[in-house]
Each structure stands twice: as structure tokens, then as C-alpha cells.
Amino acid sequence: MSSTTLPAAEHSLRLRLAGGVGLTGIVLIFLLGLRSPTAMYLGMFLVLVALVVAADRALPVLLREPLFWLVLVLFAWVFLRGWVDLATAEARGMEPDDRAVWHHARFTPLLPLLFALWVAAWWRYRYILLLLIGLSMVAYMIDNWDRLLYGLPGGGRPFASAFGEAGIMAATVLFLVVAATIGCWRTGRNWHPGLRWSATALGVALAAFALFVFLAAQARAAWLAMLGTLAVFAVVGAWYLWRYAGPRQRRLALAVSGGGLAVFIVAAIASWDILSNRLLQDTETIAVLLSGDVEQEDVPGGSFGDRYRMFRQGLIDIRENPLWGVGPGSVRDMLHEIWGKDRGGSGNYHSTWLNLLVAMGIPWTLLWVGTHVWAIARAARELIVTDREAFLAVALVGAAMVHFGTLTFQGARLWSVQGSALYLVLMTLVCAVLLRAAVRRQGLASTASPG
DSSP states (O other): OOTTTHHHHHHHHHHHHHHHHHHHHHHHHHHHTTTOHHHHHHHHHHHHHHHHHTHHHHHHHHHTOHHHHHHHHHHHHHHHHHHHHHHTHHHHTOOOOTHHHHHHHHTSTHHHHHHHHHHHHTGGGHHHHHHHHHHHHHHHHHHTHHHHHHTSTTSSSSSOSOOHHHHHHHHHHHHHHHHHHHHHHHHGGGSOHHHHHHHHHHHHHHHHHHHHHHHHTOOHHHHHHHHHHHHHHHHHHHHHHHHTOOHHHHHHHHHHHHHHHHHHHHHHHHTHHHHHHHHHTTHHHHHHHHHTOOOGGGSOOSHHHHHHHHHHHHHHHHHHSTTTOSOTTTGGGOOOBSSSSBOOSOOOOSOHHHHHHHHHOHHHHHHHHHHHHHHHHHHHHHHHHTSOOHHHHHHHHHHHHHHHHGGGTSOOGGGOHHHHHHHHHHHHHHHHHHHHHHHHHTTHHHHHSOO
């Protein structure tokens, strides 16, 4: 081999090595991240190693992406606020949790952007990755099977409190595995017939399992978020069919919608005892709130009553620290007068939005929301306009709406390993859509996945 070709060969070998290490890390995160924190962190480590090995190609991709600079501002803002928070804790007589600073920082899309480089490089396997997410949910549920069944009739305590993590996970994954099923069937025409049928059957099985977990987990937050998402899709879909669709598209849409509605109706009828108990157990509290008599002492106990008290206290805390927040390290150690006595410790208002607003202030939270909405909208447009994969765009938007919609009703999921892993996977997919063109220009994709 001549001296003129040796550097190029070494360069190609280095990029291929980075591509393989990056793919290994991504597979670990997507396949085992929801089940095993160890696998998730090992996957993170491998992905970061791959980025260091291919830094000369990876950094230009990131530096030219406007989303990267927005995310960097969010990430740096958390650590700046955390540094000030920890430095002034003694003067306030508080003992902030410095781990919470990292928890808030990892809930920005910086890590998803870094991981998205390798998902974009291996984009040809996108539907396989979506199926891996479904398998990751199955692995998590097998490990927590007793907890899921405990809440079902005959499970020890009928109608137990909701298994929130399982419900939110199943609702988000349901959209992704449905997209994987459609994608494997549509793009797998050149596959071996057995592989195509196997992948499609696996997708159908994972979707059915996710639907079962979605109902059995009894997570009203997931139910409400799903209902709202489907209502939005119904309105937008009806408008599109009325303005642009032809007769064939309308018939297909009606058939798909009717089939999906039939599945949900059958599932709801089969699970009506669970649904009615979970949805109607706080009717007394709802009646009091609707009457306008909402002083804390007049609101009954129960899930809705407690959430009302936490929501009210959260608004008070936001009013006292609207711009700068109390700091990501202090929010978990705040004392709250929610039930008429010091709660002492969690800083959890059962709404992640309130947690972010109290911890980081209104400007940071608005920038966080705006950044995610912008990224998801750009990704959906790219899939629809450039790739003609409207079903994948709908799946990503639906998964995002369900996932982030549940944040309104669920506690600080940024402190949950499973919540963070699910966020990481979802936003990695979104960011991968945005980075694909830049990755191709830098040669990462052609080098990592030839052909």
C-alpha cells in the first residue's frame, strides 16, 4: 500500500470503528435502556467514545445545527443556576441535592443530539430500532409483572393505585411500534419473505402488548394524554381529508380509523370495570372544584384533591421566584404546606411542568418547551416532505404528544431512570431526523453503513 493511500485507509478504518461502537451503544440504549440503568449508562459511554473517535466529522455536524446552540444554552443555564444554588444554600439554611442539577441538565436535548448522530448514520435500520424499543418495554414489564398484575381484579388489592411508569411507557411505545410495523411491511419488500413477515408479526404483537399494558397500568395521566392526542389527530385528519384527499385516500383513512376505533372500543368494554373505577373515583372532588368552592379546607382528599393542593402550592412558589427559580438543587428539599403541614423533602408537585417552573424559572421553561416543539415540528416536516413517510411523522408527533402530555399530570420524571430513558430515546429519534442530511455530507453515514 502506498504512502498516499495509507492515511485515507486509516481514516476509513477509524470511522468504521466509530460507527460500530456508536451502533453498539445505540442498540444497548434502545434495547435495554428502559429495563437496565447499567445498560443505559454503558450505551451512553460507548456513544460518547464513538463521537470522540470521529470528532473531526461529528463536531462540524453539531456546530452547523441551530438546535445544538439552543440546547447548549439550556444545558449551560442549568449548571449556572445549579452553581449559584449550591453556593448560596448555606445562607438560605437549605441542603440542596447536587444530583438534581445533573437530572435537570440531562432533561435537555443535548444527549439526544449527540446520540442522534449515530442513529442518523444507521438510519436504514430505523424500524428495527423502533422494534427494539418495544422489546425494551417488554423486558421492563417482565421485571415488573407482579406490580402490574397486583392492580388488576384478583391481584391482591383490586383497583390498586396506578402503575404510572408502565402506562406512560406503553402509551409512548405504542405509537412507535405501530410505525415500525407499517415501515417493515412497506420498506421490507426486498427482504426475505420470512424476515418481512416475522418483523411485521413482531410489531403487531408488541403493539397488542403495549395496548394491554396501557389499560392495565390504570394510569389516568396516560389515558387523558392519549385521548387528547387522538382527538387532535381526528380533527387534523378530518380537515386534511376534506381539503386535499381523494376518494381512495378517504376510504383507506375511514377503514383504518374504523378498525382502530373498533380495537379501542373492544378493549374499553373488556376493561370497563377498571376504567370506570379509575375515572370515577374522584367525582366528589371534581364536583367541589367545578362548584368554585376551592379553598383548601373544602376540597376532599383523594388523588384529584391532593393534586389540586400541590398545583396551588406550585403556583405560589412560582410567583415567589418567577424568573430565576429556586434552583435545580433546592427544589427537592423545599418544604411545602400542601396538606396543612410540612411535606418536607420531595419537591414533587405531580406535574413536571410545575417542577421545572419552580426549579428553573419561567424563561428557562418557556425556552425548553419552545426548543422541543420546534425540533419535533421540523422533524415531522422533514419526514413528510422529504422522505414521504407521513406514518412515521404521525407516530413521532403522537408519541411526543402523549409523552409530554403526561408531564402535566405526573411527577418529576426527570428524576426517574425510566422516564429519562424514554425521553432520551424519543428525542434521539427526533434529532436523528434533523441531522441526517448533515451526517451524509460529513461522510459519517456512508462510512458507517455502506450501501
